[in-house]
Amino acid sequence: MGAEIINGKELSKSLKGKMKKEVSILKDKGLIPHLTVVLVGDNPASKSYVSGKEKASREVGISSEIIHLENSIAEKDLLEVIDKLNKDKNVHGILVQLPLPEHIQEQHVIEAINPAKDVDGFHPINIGRMMTGQDTFLPCTPYGIITMLKSKNIPMEGRHAVIIGRSNIVGKPIGQMLLNEHATVTYCHSRTPNLKEHTTKADILIVAIGKANVITADYIKEDTVVIDVGINRLDNGKLTGDVHFEEVERKAAYLTPVPRGVGPMTITMLLENTIKAAKGLTNID
Numbered sequence: 001m002g003a004e005i006i007n008g009k010e011l012s013k014s015l016k017g018k019m020k021k022e023v024s025i026l027k028d029k030g031l032i033p034h035l036t037v038v039l040v041g042d043n044p045a046s047k048s049y050v051s052g053k054e055k056a057s058r059e060v061g062i063s064s065e066i067i068h069l070e071n072s073i074a075e076k077d078l079l080e081v082i083d084k085l086n087k088d089k090n091v092h093g094i095l096v097q098l099p100l101p102e103h104i105q106e107q108h109v110i111e112a113i114n115p116a117k118d119v120d121g122f123h124p125i126n127i128g129r130m131m132t133g134q135d136t137f138l139p140c141t142p143y144g145i146i147t148m149l150k151s152k153n154i155p156m157e158g159r160h161a162v163i164i165g166r167s168n169i170v171g172k173p174i175g176q177m178l179l180n181e182h183a184t185v186t187y188c189h190s191r192t193p194n195l196k197e198h199t200t201k202a203d204i205l206i207v208a209i210g211k212a213n214v215i216t217a218d219y220i221k222e223d224t225v226v227i228d229v230g231i232n233r234l235d236n237g238k239l240t241g242d243v244h245f246e247e248v249e250r251k252a253a254y255l256t257p258v259p260r261g262v263g264p265m266t267i268t269m270l271l272e273n274t275i276k277a278a279k280g281l282t283n284i285d
């Protein structure tokens with residue numbers, strides 16, 4: 001039969017349509033959500049993601065600006081920029097594009113952002129709120145994955161979810177969010193021996209390895225829900241995920257493609273968080 005493809009690009013389009021209406025109602029009440037994105041350096045992928053965020057904001061009527069800083073900026077100067085944004089009442093959401101240059105400690109920067117403006121959901125306070133199941137800003141990529149699963153009414157409760165990857169921005173939080181949905185969660189990573197032993201038991205498999213096409217059909221059982229978080233640029237310029245799409249498509253129940261899968265959802269959930277931040281700071285519903 002073949003897997004049903006969960007198209008993140010299409011789902012994003014429909015969610016953005018709903019957000020556009022919500023933003024227009026907020027505007028009638030005098031509130032224009034505003035997002036400030038801080039970009040440090042000239043990493044081509046980061047530049048492209050940041051302009052994607054600006055374009056998506058415009059599409060739904062969110063006002064946005066990009067603050068582009070030199071790669072050589074000192075950590076203390078970057079923290080000063082953040083401090084100013086924290087104090088600016090016209091800025092509802094602050095996002096610092098990652099990765100940062102090596103001389104800057106990411107965690108110092110993340111922790112400098114006012115948690116009420118942390119639309120990336122990376123601040124330890126927001127991570128803690130997520131872990132304790134409270135309402136908060138959820139990290140955008142995992143939030144996008146949960147939204148994709150819900151859009152297809154895929155049950156999570158009581159299902160065995162296996163995560164490959166333990167990054168702070170995807171692996172760790174998606175495991176916690178699946179746990180909050182009452183899934184049984186197994187984390188795997190680069191030092192997990194016998195990866196296949198775990199992945200072949202998964203009802204839901206989240207793949208965030210960062211290596212092209214490594215998850216082939218023999219890594220899954222029939223009818224697994226496979227979410228591919230990898231974005232790998234091949235030598236021929238083609239973009240591909242961590243999952244071998246053609247092989248896994250024949251065996252899985254659901255599969256997300258790369259491109260047009262989880263990636264676009266990351267930006268869309270950022271817009272949701274920005275609207276939430278604007279409403280939270282102004283108490284407008």
Ligand SMILES: Nc1nc2c(c(=O)[nH]1)N[C@@H](CN(C=O)c1ccc(C(=O)N[C@@H](CCC(=O)O)C(=O)O)cc1)CN2
Nearest residue numbers: 049096097098099120140141259260261263264266267
């Ligand atoms: N501060 C943050 N930094 C980073 C995050 C994040 O959530 N917050 N996530 C990633 C990058 N990212 C957003 O920032 C991101 C990655 C991929 C996509 C996307 O739409 N990908 C497309 C393909 C794009 C292409 O052609 O290259 C797709 O998968 O269809 C959007 C956002 C790391 N940094």
